[in-house]
Every structure is written in structure tokens, then in C-alpha cells.
């Protein structure tokens with residue numbers, strides 16, 4: 001077997017496909033952005049057909065870039081933006097509404113009502129999650145209750161729900177398979193992470209009939225075969241994981257205590273806690289890191305909604321930079337005086353605050369403040385937010401030895417940001433040679449399942465350090481900066497409205 005794997009990475013802003021060879025080297029990429037829809041304040045939607053068609057095109061582009069025929073590919077691995085919910089008709093395959101994206105806040109009132117009814121402890125205990133609009137379950141209920149006739153069709157068994165992996169597999173197999181993996185299921189609010197099954201009580205609570213739900217498989221399993229007409233040869237789909245879990249795999253964070261943090265639009269840090277789910281006392285999520293051969297490995301997760309998105313705001317909102325990479329030079333120009341703090345609560349605050357009503361704020365403005373201070377504050381906000389997550393993780397679960405953070409994602413290109421991150425964490429930050437860890441993780445799940453790629457140990461030994469950032473900041477300075485940050489967050493959370 002040639003050992004080529006086609007990895008699909010369907011993300012929030014773009015669809016990407018990468019062909020990896022048997023040495024796990026990238027040998028062809030396809031990438032496409034697709035439209036974002038914001039029909040009302042706080043609402044974010046994607047057209048399901050855009051997700052599917054862009055995925056199809058980037059797969060074909062990656063095969064072409066690698067100069068390969070589909071028949072030379074051993075398997076497909078899929079990783080995806082998580083929580084985003086699609087509901088479609090089982091007979092026609094037509095979506096009944098747009099995909100409601102993870103960032104969408106429209107179900108905040110429903111979540112608040114469930115909280116007021118005292119439901120959060122039950123939900124948290126079973127799912128490891130919190131009652132927040134971030135997760136899929138309340139989005140599905142919204143579709144059923146707001147699209148004309150949808151609830152009746154759901155009750156009649158005519159509709160299917162899936163996260164984006166399910167939706168893509170449904171289309172790749174022309175409706176033959178309605179499946180997902182345990183990591184994606186664990187983000188829905190409907191899945192019991194202890195029994196590893198859909199939970200009737202939670203489905204009843206949220207108003208989602210169980211007939212809508214996909215079959216849940218291990219992260220490396222037989223998810224179906226793409227129909228021949230799509231690529232010219234049928235391809236088995238053998239690996240599926242949510243993108244942050246796939247990055248955990250791609251970073252080879254297989255041992256309890258290992259942490260990865262991905263800096264894209266948002267930032268998501270996952271700490272491998274092994275075979276036992278650890279309940280957080282600090283408002284982190286307990287989630288499934290991966291499920292292999294029926295055995296579940298759990299993680300504690302900290303989710304930050306705005307990381308690289310703060311850099312996008314500098315570019316598109318303020319217009320003070322032309323490209324994301326300009327931030328570093330600008331931040332370096334900022335004078336080392338009293339800091340400017342940006343709390344980027346543009347869509348509320350995620351972990352550990354979970355405050356959907358908070359909105360962004362800037363503290364410490366003076367007459368001299370200018371674009372360089374804003375650039376620096378935006379990059380520093382990523383470090384401060386990560387520090388809050390790591391503090392919460394350490395309070396929840398004491399790891400042996402020093403914490404080392406393995407990082408990936410677009411923002412890690414910035415040395416300045418990674419150095420500040422290490423300084424403010426007082427811990428080493430390791431940037432690997434391969435930054436496409438998300439796609440690599442999905443490829444490994446599939447490649448290993450079909451016997452074309454090595455096992456966990458050998459895969460882990462392929463992980464290569466590109467650069468280690470070591471903390472250099474004096475303790476006093478770090479403490480002073482952190483005190484200011486915490487005060488800034490606390491003032492941001494006092495709603496103005």
C-alpha cells in the first residue's frame with residue numbers, strides 16, 4: 001500500500017485538504033475560504049452546501065497538487081470545526097436550515113432558562129460541558145422550533161442532525177452513512193461521556209428527538225466509503241475527530257499531563273487526563289480527547305473565543321495593519337511603559353468566565369496610545385487568556401513535573417507572541433516543525449486504522465521541535481502585569497447595559 005492519506009480539515013473560515021505520504025510529509029494542499037453569514041447580531045451561519053462543495057473542491061485540488069490519482073490514496077481522515085450543527089432531510093439530503101456555527105449566540109436565553117431551572121449540574125455531570133450556546137444541542141432545538149414544519153418532520157423520523165463531519169460523510173457516501181465519532185458527539189450536550197452513548201434524558205430536556213442522531217463510532221473506524229464518482233475511485237473514510245482533538249493527536253499529546261494549545265480564530269487548550277474524566281471546579285470543560293478500540297481518553301479543555309480574531313480586528317476593524325504578520329513589527333515598536341490591556345470579549349468570554357454578555361474593552365489609554373500599543377495589547381491578550389486557562393487546569397488537575405505547552409495554529413508564526421506567552425506562563429512553549437497538526441492528527445487516525453501508518457509510539461517519535469520559547473520575564477514584572485489583566489477582566493465583566 002502506498003500509504004497516501006487524504007486529510008480533510010473543514011474549519012470555521014476555510015476548508016482545507018492535505019495529502020500526506022507514508023512518511024507523514026505534506027505533498028499537496030488545497031484550500032478555500034467560504035462566505036460567513038451574520039443575519040442578526042450574535043448569529044453566525046454557514047451554507048451547508050458551501051461546506052460540502054468547498055470540501056469537494058479542495059480535495060480535488062490537493063490530489064492534483066500531489067500529482068496523484070484517487071486510487072493511490074489509502075484512506076480519508078476528516079477533522080472539522082466542532083459544535084456547528086446541520087439538520088437535513090434523510091430522503092432528499094436537503095438541509096432544512098443553514099448550519100448554525102459554534103460562535104452563534106442565539107440560544108443564550110434558552111440556556112439561561114435551563115440554568116434558572118436548575119438543570120446545569122445534571123448537564124455538566126453527564127456531558128462535561130456547561131449550558132452555553134456554544135454547543136450543538138440548543139442549536140438543533142432552535143432549528144426544530146423555528147423552521148416551519150421542522151418539528152413535525154423530526155417527530156416523523158424524516159430529519160437527521162449532524163456536526164460537520166457527519167454532514168460531509170453523508171455527502172461523501174451519498175447518504176449511505178449517518179455517523180460521527182465520539183469526540184464530535186461529546187460537543188453536543190446530548191452525549192453522555194461516561195456511558196459513551198446518546199442520553200435520553202438530555203435529549204428530552206433539550207427537545208431533540210433521538211431519531212435525529214447519528215451512530216457514534218471510535219475516532220479510528222470504518223465511517224463508510226466515498227462514492228466513486230466524486231474522485232474517480234471509492235475511498236474509505238477511516239479517521240474522524242473534532243479539530244481541537246485532532247490537533248491533540250497531531251501534537252502526539254498521548255500521555256496524561258501533556259497540553260496542546262491551538263491559536264487560530266480562537267484558542268483551544270487541551271490537557272490529556274488519561275482514562276478518567278476529570279470534573280472541573282474551575283469552569284473548564286471535560287471532553288473526549290479520542291476514542292480508540294473502544295477505550296476513551298479524556299481531556300480538560302479551555303476554550304477562548306477570540307485569539308487570532310483580535311488580529312483580524314486590528315486589520316479589518318481598526319485598519320491599523322495590512323496583514324496579520326504586520327502585528328509583530330508594530331508590537332515591537334510599542335514603548336515599554338504602563339501597559340494597555342485589551343480584553344477581547346467581542347462575542348462574550350469563554351473559559352473560565354463563560355460570560356456571553358461581556359463585551360470587549362480597552363484599559364490604560366493615554367494621550368500617547370497609538371496603533372503599536374493596540375497591536376501589542378492584542379497579541380498580549382492571547383498570552384493572558386492562556387494563562388487564565390493554564391491556572392484553571394493546574395487547579396483542577398495537578399500534573400507531575402513542569403507544564404510544557406505544545407502550540408500550533410496560524411498565530412504561532414509570531415515569535416513575539418510565543419515569547420510573551422512563555423514569559424507570562426512562566427513555562428516553556430514548544431513550537432513543532434509541522435504546524436498542520438490538525439490535519440496530521442486526522443491523517444494518523446485514518447492511516448493507522450488501515451495499517452498504512454505506524455502506531456502511537458512511532459508516530460510520537462516523529463514529533464519534531466522547531467523552536468522552544470523559554471520564559472525570561474522577571475517574576476515581579478509578570479505578577480504586576482497579571483494583576484492589571486485580572487483587574488481589566490473583572491471591570492469588563494461589569495456590564496454597562
Ligand SMILES: Nc1ncnc2c1ncn2[C@@H]1O[C@H](COP(=O)(O)OP(=O)(O)O)[C@@H](O)[C@H]1O
Pocket residue numbers: 011012013014263264265266307308309310311312324325326327328409410411412413414
Ligand atoms: N504572523 C501572525 N501574527 C499574528 N497572528 C497571525 C499571524 N498569522 C496568522 N495570524 C492569525 O491566525 C489566524 C489564522 O490561523 P488559522 O490556524 O488558519 O485559523 P482558523 O483555522 O481558525 O481559520 C487569523 O486569525 C490570523 O489573524
Ligand SMILES: O=P(O)(O)OC[C@H](O)CO
Pocket residue numbers: 010011012013080081082083102242243244264265266
Ligand atoms: O475552525 P477553528 O479552527 O476555528 O476551530 C473551531 C473549534 O472547533 C470550535 O470549537
